[in-house]
Each structure stands twice: as C-alpha cells, then as structure tokens.
Amino acid sequence: MKSVVGVSNVCERSAVLAANNGSIISSKCSLNGVTLAVAEADIVLDFEKLS
Secondary structure, X not given: OHHHHOOOOHHHHHHHHHOOOOXXXXXXXXXXXXXXXXXXXXXXXXXXHHO
C-alpha cells in the first residue's frame, strides 16, 4: 500500500478519520489478507440543547 498511496498504515489512519479524528483503541491486526484497526470518537452529550 505504501508504494500506491505513500502511506504505511492505511487502516489505522482510516479508522481515525472515520471516528472524526478519534483515538485508536485497537491497533492494526491482520488475518487472511484483511487488516483491521478500531478507533473511538469523542462524543459530547448536551442535554440542555434538547429542550
């Protein structure tokens, strides 16, 4: 992947992007040609705006 897009770890960067610049909670793992990374998004609940 690095030779194609110039990035060494696409799955972690994609996970962070999908989580709106979140934090990696599970770094890259690979099985049968599939890579996976998990990131969590920060969520702020504001109940005062619901009224």
